[in-house]
Amino acid sequence: MPLICVAAPKGGVGKTTLAANLADALHRAGHPVLAMDCDPQNALRLHFGLPVRDAAGFLMELPRRPDWRGLVRDTDSGVALLPHGATDIRAALRLAAALEREPELLLAPVRAMLATPGLVLLADLPPGPSQVLNLLAPLADLVVTVLLADATSAALVPEIDSGRFLGGGTLAALHTSRVRVVLNQVEASSRLSRAVAEALVRHLGPRLLGAICRDEAVAEAVAAQRLLHALAPDSPAALDIGDITRGIAALLPPLPLSIGPQSIGPLPTEPVAP
Numbered sequence: 001m002p003l004i005c006v007a008a009p010k011g012g013v014g015k016t017t018l019a020a021n022l023a024d025a026l027h028r029a030g031h032p033v034l035a036m037d038c039d040p041q042n043a044l045r046l047h048f049g050l051p052v053r054d055a056a057g058f059l060m061e062l063p064r065r066p067d068w069r070g071l072v073r074d075t076d077s078g079v080a081l082l083p084h085g086a087t088d089i090r091a092a093l094r095l096a097a098a099l100e101r102e103p104e105l106l107l108a109p110v111r112a113m114l115a116t117p118g119l120v121l122l123a124d125l126p127p128g129p130s131q132v133l134n135l136l137a138p139l140a141d142l143v144v145t146v147l148l149a150d151a152t153s154a155a156l157v158p159e160i161d162s163g164r165f166l167g168g169g170t171l172a173a174l175h176t177s178r179v180r181v182v183l184n185q186v187e188a189s190s191r192l193s194r195a196v197a198e199a200l201v202r203h204l205g206p207r208l209l210g211a212i213c214r215d216e217a218v219a220e221a222v223a224a225q226r227l228l229h230a231l232a233p234d235s236p237a238a239l240d241i242g243d244i245t246r247g248i249a250a251l252l253p254p255l256p257l258s259i260g261p262q263s264i265g266p267l268p269t270e271p272v273a274p
């Protein structure tokens, strides 16, 4: 079923925040959601209230060929979560080398996840071009790219137009049709933010999924290790994320009749191909 990657050519733009709250909103809209953290910062779990000392995860274990089902965490939100796992430079280099040698270490379990009926797999990617984004982009139904309404983000629009940050080359260029953009931290009271946002709206046209205002409630939710909807459901940013979720849900295959608002449910038990 669908794979949504949340990625961006630039760091610190709100990818993880959007991935977490989008996963929550899609789940509340009735889709079973598995959120997979592909960023060694291992921060997605913090939005779901997982204990900071819980260092286990999926991506960092890949060289040992783990069964991903055993690493899924059920969260209070109902979203199933695959944390990245805590890592260090040696483990990160080992993972990069293992994936270079054998991309199937990641691709086989991801295909098994995507074979789960009705499941939306939502992946939070590290900033910029990355090995994992390069591997996942060909499987993705949608690459949600986050930009800030500032000059640096505007300067990166050619990266999005060309698909270079997806991996480069003709193959990446073929994936650009699946790229959609979310503008984050838009400040209506700032002349620069408004001007950049308006220019990006004109340039991106229908590729723009929506915009999220800069809202203190977003940072407060992270500080409380809670999802925005749980802490401040009527905050301007929560309403913006709701609008974006409806836009994304419209691009997804319709929910099977048997699936309602629920957790991921029992996972299939057949073993993952090594």
Ligand SMILES: Nc1ncnc2c1ncn2[C@@H]1O[C@H](COP(=O)(O)OP(=O)(O)OP(=O)(O)O)[C@@H](O)[C@H]1O
Binding pocket: 010, 011, 012, 013, 014, 015, 016, 017, 018, 039, 041, 125, 126, 127, 184, 185, 186, 212, 213, 214, 215, 216, 218, 219, 222, 237
């Ligand atoms: N709409 C918003 N309003 C206010 N603060 C926001 C908003 N969106 C994100 N932030 C804040 O911006 C910071 C960066 O967010 P986040 O960690 O989600 O970015 P990221 O793109 O995942 O970063 P990285 O590239 O390091 O993975 C966080 O402190 C977050 O609380």
Ligand SMILES: [Mg+2]
Binding pocket: 015, 016, 017, 039, 041, 043, 125, 126
């Ligand atoms: Mg992040």
